[in-house]
Amino acid sequence: MSDPLSQIFAALADPTRRAILTMLLEDDMAVTDVAEPFEMSLSAISKHLQVLAEAGLISREKRGRLIWCRLEPDAMRAVSVWIQGFGLFEPVDLDALERFLEAELQETGPSLPVEPEA
Amino acid sequence: MSDPLSQIFAALADPTRRAILTMLLEDDMAVTDVAEPFEMSLSAISKHLQVLAEAGLISREKRGRLIWCRLEPDAMRAVSVWIQGFGLFEPVDLDALERFLEAELQETGPSLPVEPEA
DNA sequence: GATATATTCAACCATCCGGTTGACGATTTC
């Protein structure tokens, strides 16, 4: 077990997991639906969700036979605060942000959903 | 070789490396001086510095027989941008952000980090 | 109750990661 900040950074270091977080930004999703766009086993996605949950980046709630995954963006605050220590006060170009997130969505493979204008 | 963002997050996922970055916030340092406070071999620190350099978080310049390490905080902007996509709760001075957005309407924004190629 | 669906668990595998030690090349100093 490492410290929380290390855990969060490590969780964010995987493009599949970042893609999952981006998907959850849209809406809560059940595990199978999270897995659908990816070209890997459901089991692998389940593990990724485990990592994200242990880092506090998502929460999971079982309802019926589905498990709903919800983004917990507060967990990223620790990261945000840490980064803030390095003088990055320059605000962000929001258009660039959009392009960046779009690139993130496509980064993990050709089979990811094409997001309509959010 | 993974995408730049993954590389940066992975580099930041280690507490020793984060401590090094914090030290470099104070001033540029030679490798041996960086290693001094840590209870591990110089070689291990050298590797950590390698990881940080490959992520673009520091640069190294050889002068004489010393190698000076310098923080490159710009590399963290990619992280900052990505994080901001999640809730926009950055503890940034909100007034500054507003001023920025206002200014953004009048002139083209600053250039941002290059997209990770898929 | 039987069957299908949703998710995890367990075992396994290859690779990566963070550390060690010892040897090596480069540079400064004597």
Add this chain to the structure above:
DNA sequence: GAAATCGTCAACCGGATGGTTGAATATATC
């Protein structure tokens, strides 16, 4: 030129990581 210092390289090691497959567990549906 010899010796000390600075830093990396190479080989090695144990443990973590990211993936697989197949079995197991709940829950829903027929």
